[in-house]
Amino acid sequence: MQTETKPVTQKAGKPWLSKGIRDHLVAYSFIAPNFIGFALFTLVPMIFAVILAFVKWDGSNPMNFVGIDNFIRLVKDTTFHKALWNTVVYTVGVVPLTMACALGLAILLNQKLFGRNFMRTAFFFPYVASLVAVAAVWNFIFSPTMGPLNNLLHLLTGIPIEDLPRWAADKDWAMFTVVLFTVWKNMGYYMVIYLAGLQGVNPELYEAAELDGAGGWKRFVNVTIPQLAPTTFFVLMILVINSFKVYDIFINLFAGADNQLNDSTRVLVYQIYNTAFRSLDYGYANAMAIVLFLIVMGITIIQFRGEKRYGQ
């Protein structure tokens, strides 16, 4: 754990502060700036939010403690179940697809290609642009009767336009549409993360593998993937969490004039938002948030353990 004793350039040290304690203080001092701000502005409200799950509150009148009533209500709430299901389906669709695209792109764009900077920027564009504008564009392209996509499909396949999927407005195709949209919008983001991770791979490892006679694919599997493990872990975790927390994308793509989502596109955070701010049931909404949190934490802990075992 410890190495040599610290050289004389350190202060002589108060006799009652052993080296171990000093090291701990040093470590805490690193964390402190971030943690203090974080604790005050994020952790404290969050703890309050957890407490909220056990009360009934409308945001203004005094709160009533109701114990686990809110959670019992969740068990029977079919709207909540559907929202949970929708969110899971969405996550399962988005995560692998995004990771594959992002990793593939990062590898391709890590090599010295002509116009590499242009292409990296092009793929990153969708992430950067304002969601309002981008969702409007996407909806226009995917418009059921007059959008270019359906018109093109009609030309290519001869199927009459009325019978083609209505994409964002269609309860069977809506999830597909939003998964596609999300992957398109975000793969640039994760591509950049992977690019950063790729920079950290020691090229000597590739040289060694090549000398051993490993072809491109083998090098990828035996050098790149293991070296990228921390990055992959990060990407996977953030992707899962962000997918479970999705809200803005659904609102901008589907919600229309009244800011509402229907059955096939209702996701968890939307349900939480609505329950709290439209139905004025903050306690119940926070109970949902706790469930969301537990699910995501569960997945995260599993991944965390996986990283430790795989990393070592």
Added chain:
Amino acid sequence: MRFKKTWGMGLTVMLAAGMLAGCGSNNNGGTPAPAETPATSTNTANAPTEKGNDPVTLKWALWDWEATAYYEPLIKAYTEANPHVTIEYVDLGSTDYMTMLSTQLSGGADLDVLTIKDIPGYANLVKQNHLEPLNGYIGDSGIDKAAYGGTVEQIQVNDEVYALPFRSDFWLIYYNKDLFDKAGVPYPTNDMTFDQYEEIARSVTSGSGAEKVYGAHHHTWRSAVQLFGILDGQHSVVDGNYDFLKPTYERALKMQDDGIIMDYATLKTSSTHYSGVFYNNSVATLNMGSWFIATQIEKVKSGESAAVNWGIVKYPHPDGVEPGTTLGTITSLAVNQKSAKKEAALDFLKFVTGDEGAAVIASTGTIPAIKNAEVLDSIASIDGFPTDENSKEALNTFKTYLEMPIHEKSADIEVILNENHDNIMTKNTSIDQGLADMNKRVELVLSN
């Protein structure tokens, strides 16, 4: 010691949270936050019935400051007569305005005068005790409820009223005279039944592709379609059974299938606004609220609206119902219960909702809540208002039904109705399924 450090931090955090939980809901709203601009007066706890002449700044919560014609004239008129008052507006945006307002108030924001945009949001604010009850003030200052044509009664909750209307809009049919002339079809009249309206729409529909002219246009709001069904006064949207809506939806879907109106799914996903299609001469008639009158007048003047020859007529009605029966929406003003400047706020409220305010509002082409003959005359004589007799007559209403009547659960009901409207019009479910779902879920909400 190191471990204790983490625990120590944890405990402090818990304590802080406990304190917050205690004080979160008990805010007396008296003291403004220190970081605010120091234009507020000292707390006027003295002289509760006098106006007082200490300088006072009122914060007015509203939406669409830039796009709305009457805010500035109202502020100007009031502050000229009351120079010690400054009015600062707080624009919360029109999307989800009521939710934003409720969140701001729950968080203790310093707002005095509140514009109330819709009934479900109003019901929520009343439930949360954010609004100052007004019956006392109304009695003391001699405000005559009858002048509001019954709209005050429509927003009463348990015999108390928490807001006063200053705008009362109602739904009309806007039509494009040029398109009718081109099709050789006589203009719509002030007395149309649903069947006649549909027939007119059909006969003026023509063309295809980019040249197509649609006979009618139903905006994506549920009120544009659903509320045809309540005009006979037999049903309301809060009574829990919606089977009466079947003929309404059947008609709407048929018009959609036959291409008389645009496809709902397309409209929704392309964010098409009702104003755009009217300006573009793509639709011959449009059922919409009276607020569009002022906008259309302005856009014709600016050249953005190509529908320069237009008119309005009364809403179509079911057989046997008096023409002039239509849907109404009320926009009102309320006072924050936790406001530190209630006197001043109430006085401003009285101004805006009273005769003087009504005159200012009417001069911008918007219909105030005090709707007497003079007011209607002044609107009809605005430059840009259609000059034909029918349009002027269309401003007279016989009876208005609220889009959503006041009800404790109106917010939840609104959600269910919107959802099923969407499902039915996109054909994601059949009419019967949609109505059954409405019945089932609203009943659950009502019995809770």
Added chain:
Amino acid sequence: MVGPQKKFRAGWKMLAYLALIAVSIGMIVPYIWMLSSSFKLNKDVFTFPMVWIPDNIRWQNYVDIWTRIPLGTFIYNTAKLSVIVTLLQLLTSSFAAYAFAKLRFRGRNLLFLAYIATIAIPWQAYMVPQFILMRELGLNNTHLAIIFLQAFSAFGVFLMRQFYQGIPDELCEAARIDGLSEYGIWARLMLPLSKPALSTLTIFTFVSTWNDFLGPMIYLTKTELKTIQIGLRMFISQYSAEYGLIMAASVVSIIPVLIIFLALQKNFVQGVASSGIKG
């Protein structure tokens, strides 16, 4: 390599390259559409069929966006917030991440898990308590509120920690033997080595602050404090949805972000991290 194998590889490379170009262009098409729409009248933006080059180019949109809403103020506000939040995040996150990645101390894993836990809760759940807290602190309607909300996120710590883990421990050991304090190691060793990660974090924090909508909407109700995203929404009113102006404002607001991205591109270059291992 053998001759025909080389050709085969070259062939695949060409194909992949062409595919990449095609897809990149596909990525850009929506932007071209946005650009084209920004020159149209609002009612013409969504007309069918798509008109790429409008008949009468409406330069007026680019004038209107500055006068209709105080876009200049909004851009300044957004830039100010983005820069401050990014700098703060970079500093405090990399500082904290070093401890999580390279130092051993009691409660390390638990604390880190706590950090990650907070990423998992959606912001809507604790939005109101946070709002009340900000009000108690007198920070409502100040830029400080947004700064405090965003600058101390767990995400930055997480990202930097993952990256630091990839830096071999031997380097740190060597530095300690050379007499550097932990702070010195952080400043002289970790920071320079982590340029790609720092660049990544810069881009993300900057973009997410730049595009943040809900935060400014709730905390900044005074017009002179608002940001670009709120400004864009102002074009969607009860009376109309002015998409021509929205597109024009969106085009203008992408430019600073693009500049940042292009400027940081050169840090994604191989070999930065591997120096120092040889020998």
